[in-house]
Amino acid sequence: MSLGKEEMNSRKRRKGILARLLRALVFKRETAKIGIYGPPNAGKTTLTNRIIHTFVNEYEDIGEATAIPHETRRAVRRGGLVIDMKTKLLQNLSPNFGLKSKSKSKSRREKAKLKLDVVDTPGLATKIDFHDFMAYGLEEEEAKRRAKEATEGVIEAIKWLDDIDGVVLLMDSTEDPYTQTNIVIIGNMEARGTPIIIAANKVDLPDATPQRIINAFPQHTVISISALKGDNMAELYEEMVRRFK
Amino acid sequence: MEIKMDLISEDKINSMGSREKLRFVLDGVKSGNIVIVEGGLTSEEQMKLIELTMTEVSDDFPGIEMSGYPTKKGFLNLRRKTRLTAIGPAKTMRTIKKEKDSISAIISAI
Numbered sequence: 001m002s003l004g005k006e007e008m009n010s011r012k013r014r015k016g017i018l019a020r021l022l023r024a025l026v027f028k029r030e031t032a033k034i035g036i037y038g039p040p041n042a043g044k045t046t047l048t049n050r051i052i053h054t055f056v057n058e059y060e061d062i063g064e065a066t067a068i069p070h071e072t073r074r075a076v077r078r079g080g081l082v083i084d085m086k087t088k089l090l091q092n093l094s095p096n097f098g099l100k101s102k103s104k105s106k107s108r109r110e111k112a113k114l115k116l117d118v119v120d121t122p123g124l125a126t127k128i129d130f131h132d133f134m135a136y137g138l139e140e141e142e143a144k145r146r147a148k149e150a151t152e153g154v155i156e157a158i159k160w161l162d163d164i165d166g167v168v169l170l171m172d173s174t175e176d177p178y179t180q181t182n183i184v185i186i187g188n189m190e191a192r193g194t195p196i197i198i199a200a201n202k203v204d205l206p207d208a209t210p211q212r213i214i215n216a217f218p219q220h221t222v223i224s225i226s227a228l229k230g231d232n233m234a235e236l237y238e239e240m241v242r243r244f245k
Numbered sequence: 246m247e248i249k250m251d252l253i254s255e256d257k258i259n260s261m262g263s264r265e266k267l268r269f270v271l272d273g274v275k276s277g278n279i280v281i282v283e284g285g286l287t288s289e290e291q292m293k294l295i296e297l298t299m300t301e302v303s304d305d306f307p308g309i310e311m312s313g314y315p316t317k318k319g320f321l322n323l324r325r326k327t328r329l330t331a332i333g334p335a336k337t338m339r340t341i342k343k344e345k346d347s348i349s350a351i352i353s354a355i
Contacts, residue, residue: 124295125308126295126298126308126309126310126311126335127298127302127307127308127309127310127335128299128302128307128308129307129308129335130304130307131307144304147302148302151299151300151302152299154295154296154299155296155299155300158292158295158296161292176343178343179343180291180311180312180313180340181295183288183313183315184288184291184292184295185292186288187287187288187289187291187315187316188288188289188292190288191287191288191289
C-alpha cells in the first residue's frame, strides 16, 4: 500500500516537471500569476505595494501594512502589471544598479519584460491565538473576530497555490528562517515544479542577518531586500523576470 | 498535568489513507498529545494538515506546532524520502531550535 502511494507521489512530481517543461517550451504564458507568500509580518503587503508603486502607480496601495500580524486576511490580486526593466529600472531604482558589467547587463535588461498579476496573500501560520491580537490593544471580541478571519485567510492562501505560476517567498531577515511553514511552502513548490524566489526582507534593520536565510536554503535563489526602503529591488525584479517569464 | 506522547510507526501511518492520516494526527493533537510520526508527513500532507487545522481553530485550540526534518531527495528529485514529523498542540509545545538534523522543543504543562 505504501509503495502505491510512493509511486503516486512520484508520478505527481514527474507530472509537475513535465508540465513545467511544456510550459517553458510550448505553452509560454502571456501573463504570469505570482503569489507573494510568507509568514505573518514578513512584509508581503509592503512588497506588493512597492511593486505596484514602481510599475503601475505611485499612489496605489493594494492593502495596508501594519505591525499587527494577519492584517491581510483576504488574498488580493492586482492584474495587468508589466515589469519593464528597460524603462523603469534605470529611472526609479537604486542609483548603483547597473554599474557592474554595464554593456552585458544592459542588453539583458532591454529584453527583460514580464507581464504579471500579483497576488498578496495572507500570512501562513500553523496557529492563530486571539490573545496575540489582544496584546496589540484589541478588545476580546474584535480579537476573536480577527482570529477567525485570519484562519480563513490561511486557508485561502493555501488554495491559491493551485493557481499560482510562481512564488516570491518573503522571509523576515531578523527572524529564524528555519520554520516549518517556510519548509512546507518550499517543499510544496518543489513538488509542483513551481518556480520560487526567496526574498530576505527587512535588511535595513540593524539585527538583520540575511546570511542565515541563504545558509538555511542553499538550493534556492535568495535576494536580500528592504521592501520598505526599496533596497536592492532591482535585483529582485531582474530575478523575477528571469524565473517567471 | 500529564502530557502524552504518541510515537506512530511508519507501518501504521502508511496503512492509512491521506485524509485518515491527517484526521488521526489532528485528533491526537487536539486531545493534548504530542504526535511523532516515524517516516514523517510529506510537504503536501503538512500543508493539508495546516489547512485542516485552520478549520478547527477555536478559543481553546489555537492550532498546532509542527517540526520535522526536510525530505531527502533522490535521483533527479523524483523520489523524496520524508523522515520524521513532530506535531503538538500550540498551547503546550514550542519549537525553540531547529537545525538540519536536530530539533529542540519546549513542552510546557499548563
